[in-house]
Amino acid sequence: MLIGIDDTDSTAGMCTTFIAKELCKKLEVIGFPRLIRLNPNIPYKTRGNGAVALNVKTGNNEKIKKIVLETVEKNAIFEDDKTNPGVVFLEKRNFEDYNIYTEILRDFYEKAISELVTIGEADAAARQVNAEVHKFKSGRGIIGALAAVGADLSADVTYEIIAYRIPKNYGTERKIDPESVFEMDKKTYPKTFNNVDLNLNKILILPRGNDPVFCGIRGESPEIVSEAWKLIKPLEEIEDTLIFQTNQATDAHLKKKKISELMPFDCAIVSGRVSGEPKNIHGGHVIFKLKYYSQEIDCAAYRETANFRKIIRKLRAGDKVTAYGGIGKYWAINLEKIRVLKLKKYYEKINPVCEKCKIKMKSEGNGKGFQCKKCKKKLPEDAAVLKEINRDLKPGFYEAAPDARRHLSMPLVRMKNRC
Known part of the structure; x- marks a missing residue:
């Protein structure tokens, strides 16, 4: 049954x-x-x-x-x-x-x-x-x-070992040796994942609520999470442990959709082109518009996603991307990760170099061309050299910080290991 x-x-x-x-x-x-x-x-x-x-x-x-x-x-x-x-x-x-x-x-x-x-x-x-x-x-x-x-877990499955507290400790601060957690991650990653955020030096296995759970360790197999738990040093009495089979970190929630097909609270994978410069909004969040033909929707990297916002700020109009995330309280895709498919090339005009003097010529003013300060040779406006701007961004996947990652979101380390 x-x-x-x-x-x-x-x-x-x-x-x-x-x-x-x-x-x-x-x-x-x-x-x-x-x-x-x-x-x-x-x-x-x-x-x-x-x-x-x-x-x-x-x-x-x-x-x-x-x-x-x-x-x-x-x-x-x-x-x-x-x-x-x-x-x-x-x-x-x-x-x-x-x-x-x-x-x-x-x-x-x-x-x-x-x-x-x-x-x-x-x-x-x-x-x-x-x-x-x-x-x-x-x-x-x-x-x-x-x-x-x-639940159909035949395509992908992960495991979590959960340790439970004794009742008298409910509601009190969880006591653990932090070094043991980072050592566990060092020895078992990437077979375990989403258990620490190294950039923030933060432990992620401890819940914050007033509940019976002491900690939960996520990984690829029941064997690896059992091994990981043995490396943890709890500083309080543990009542029980139990291993669960889960759909966590599988991206099972994300379905490919067009912008026109999105509904409130959907989880989706949506492709299109960036149609405007990313904007910083109140609260430290970053928003940009994603367009597919005539349809357009905002995509948001919230403050909690940390350095992920720096990637989003580097996007420019015309970039082709795929957004992974869900529609939340507002009509916008709350980004879990993004795939940059193709970057639009941008150029800047560089003053030409005088062939005789080998020095950069000076602009005479808008539309008036260039002149060499040394030999006074002049060149027309169209002599300017176009130099491609270094975007400091490459095609590929980028993801939110582990601390801001949703339970179902597949971390990039799992994506790489499955390729």
Whole structure:
């Protein structure tokens, strides 16, 4: 039986993976539990927008369902307005046509990670596959729960080992030996990734919330994240660890679209030409316009993306680029990374050199040509030499800083290793 759970955490704390961890103690779980990140642009998400799914060995299914629902009721943060848990049970014996059902689930998952999905759409998909749905409050969590059950990780998969705190330490500062984290990264990167930001000398494995998670280490395999955890030196007692199979760092949320096809909250890959000079706006953000035929949209590199903004500032009108990101609160693509495909050549006029005196000639004024200060020889305006301007930018991929990177965004180091 497949079990999906979502939206049990809150903006202040808790973590849906904690419920998965508790259920792994009580149920016979087959394989790794799954941590499935959903569309990061959705405005009503709690924090990381992650759902979990378990594949459990069947037996007394009603007892299994009771254990799951009681665990959710015990741990979900119901007092938070944004917390609306959902639980989905899908018994494989209900699959009248396995191929059709898996296609329905896969399609729903792909939409839930890249577009806006309604509770009604989740209800309809659940009915189509004979899934049993349980809603708490508005029940919006059934969207993520069903998506987690239907997640197709066959194209790409990553892993995260999560360490959990003992209850008395909830809400207190996490205590860790920082040098052990950087040493872990040094020994395991790039098989582990997004765990530190070396430019900022910042540790990224520690969450900031008031929740049961001590840390999470992301990597390519269960073996490497286990090895990485052994290198970490926590300075507080750890209750448990659990490895999750995830869609993190896979770019699974990004779909190729034209500007005219974009909808609010979409995650997309959009190509076009830069149609104006990048502008610095209030807050330290950088914006430029991307154009494809008559359609145009703003692309934004926010302050949090750090040095990525320096790359965006180097773009010029006419450059051909591909933007990777999502539509957020404003009608603009929040850039996760960018691919510079082709740079437009720009030139500057250089005063000609006098052939006789071998010195640069002086301009006589706009449209009046040039004269050698030494021998007084004159040349017309069109004698100016055109010199290509060094753009200090090369075609290729550029990405936001690790500290600003979204869970689903594939870091360039993974892209290189997959080529």
